[in-house]
Amino acid sequence: xxxxxxxxxxxxxxxxxxxxxxxxxxxxxxxxxxxxxxxxxxxxxxxxxxxxxxxxxxxxxxxxxxxxxxxxxxxxxxxxxxxxxxxxxxxxxxxxxxxxxxxxxxxxxxxxxxxxxxxxxxxxxxxxxxxxxxxxxxxxxxxxxxxxxxxxxxxxxxxxxxxxxxxxxxxxxxxxxxxxxxxxxxxxxxxxxxxxxxxxxxxxxxxxxxxxxxxxxxxxxxxxxxxxxxxxxxxxxxxxxxxxxxxxxxxxxxxxxxxxxxxxxxxxxxxxxxxxxxxxxxxxxxxxxxxxxxxxxxxxxxxxxxxxxxxxxxxxxxxx
Numbered sequence: 001x002x003x004x005x006x007x008x009x010x011x012x013x014x015x016x017x018x019x020x021x022x023x024x025x026x027x028x029x030x031x032x033x034x035x036x037x038x039x040x041x042x043x044x045x046x047x048x049x050x051x052x053x054x055x056x057x058x059x060x061x062x063x064x065x066x067x068x069x070x071x072x073x074x075x076x077x078x079x080x081x082x083x084x085x086x087x088x089x090x091x092x093x094x095x096x097x098x099x100x101x102x103x104x105x106x107x108x109x110x111x112x113x114x115x116x117x118x119x120x121x122x123x124x125x126x127x128x129x130x131x132x133x134x135x136x137x138x139x140x141x142x143x144x145x146x147x148x149x150x151x152x153x154x155x156x157x158x159x160x161x162x163x164x165x166x167x168x169x170x171x172x173x174x175x176x177x178x179x180x181x182x183x184x185x186x187x188x189x190x191x192x193x194x195x196x197x198x199x200x201x202x203x204x205x206x207x208x209x210x211x212x213x214x215x216x217x218x219x220x221x222x223x224x225x226x227x228x229x230x231x232x233x234x235x236x237x238x239x240x241x242x243x244x245x246x247x248x249x250x251x252x253x254x255x256x257x258x259x260x261x262x263x264x265x266x267x268x269x270x271x272x273x274x275x276x277x278x279x280x281x282x283x284x285x286x287x288x289x290x291x292x293x294x295x296x297x298x299x300x301x302x303x304x305x306x307x308x309x310x311x312x313x314x315x316x317x318x319x320x
Contacts, residue, residue: 001295005248007285012232014248015281018259019274020173020223027181027217029268030056038216043176054218057173057225057265063152064104065265066171069257070148071101081253081294084301086312087146088112088121093318106149107142113158115316121145127160138163139237143247144309150237151251169251170228171258173265177221184214217268227255239307246304249293256290 008014022028030038039055057065072079078087078101088100090111103109112118124141127133142150142165153167188210192201195209202208229251234244255277263271279285288296305312 001292002299003245003249003288003292003296005245007282008231008248011282012230013281014229014231014279014285016227016229016255016277016279016287018225018227018277020225020263020271021274023263023270023272026219027183027268028056028175028220028223028271029215029217029266030054030175031058031061031265038218040178043174045176051176052178054175054178054220055172056175056223056269059167059170059172062171062173063167063169065262066169066254066258067101067148067152069254069262079257081297082250082301084298084305084312085147085250086144086308086314087148088314088316090115090316090318093320100146101148106152106154107146108154108156108158110158111318112316113156114319116319117314117316121314122159125156125159125163127156127163129160133160133162135165136236136238138165139239140307143239143243143304143307145314147243147247147250147304151247151254166230166233168230168234168247169254170230171226171255173223173225173271175218175220175223179219181217181219182214183217184212187211187213223271225259242300242303243307246297246300249297249300252288253290253293253297256287256293260290 032038039058041053041055043051043053045051070078070082076097078085088107090098090109092098092111098109098111100107100109100112103111107113107121121141124137124144126137126141139150142154150165151168154165156163189208192199192208193210195204195211199209204211229248231248234247239247259273259277263273265271277287279287
């Protein structure tokens with residue numbers, strides 16, 4: 001199976017939108033922030049009129065969700081279609097294993113950077129203080145050791161403050177035309193319902209007693225997942241056609257797999273696509289389906305493999 005990306009050769013972006021709805025009922029729970037709560041804002045429709053909007057899932061959270069669909073938690077490895085893709089595995093002193101796919105800061109994770117073996121990755125990055133930094137060399141190093149992080153974006157501040165690449169693929173979920181759906185509940189203590197001063201076991205702030213609470217869920221006229229694959233940024237790395245084709249296919253794999261498997265964002269936020277993904281730029285480009293992408297990935301991985309580390313999974317040992 002081959003994928004034809006010729007229609008994307010001169011395009012700066014591949015933009016995709018997918019309408020979503022709750023898989024059951026009409027309410028959903030948005031992302032929340034400790035000092036902000038739900039992230040509501042005022043958007044504007046095509047006529048310039050204000051519309052109440054809501055951030056359902058942030059770009060930073062979506063970046064991690066697009067990584068999560070690449071990992072098989074049961075097997076502790078990449079999902080089968082991505083077999084042969086490089087990444088870094090780190091062993092902690094107690095034998096616990098973590099890796100660059102799941103670490104929040106990717107290769108900049110202290111469990112990877114603080115290892116003797118990371119010196120080879122540092123050398124490949126080639127950062128030298130007080131000299132112009134070569135981002136193409138960083139891109140080549142990421143392709144060698146962890147191509148997923150090249151798409152995800154990295155900030156290797158433990159190597160140098162300028163050692164960073166912005167995301168090649170970014171995404172977010174927004175809702176417009178929102179209304180609050182007030183809800184709530186009670187934490188029930190079947191031993192000691194009361195929370196007063198004379199209760200036998202303790203107070204509410206110690207975890208005792210019945211505790212009523214409220215929370216705001218939302219309904220919405222439209223919910224949309226948006227994906228942006230920066231083709232111009234990817235081409236600027238000069239990685240070659242085989243590597244570019246692999247990275248485009250990997251980005252599309254993440255989008256398709258997220259839409260199939262990753263839309264249960266929270267307990268009360270389980271979404272489903274309303275229709276097929278809409279490519280808004282370039283218009284007319286047909287997004288390959290997941291089966292075709294998965295069938296093509298093994299050959300694309302092998303075609304790009306001369307740029308990979310040997311062995312492809314780099315094993316390091318964490319040192320505090």
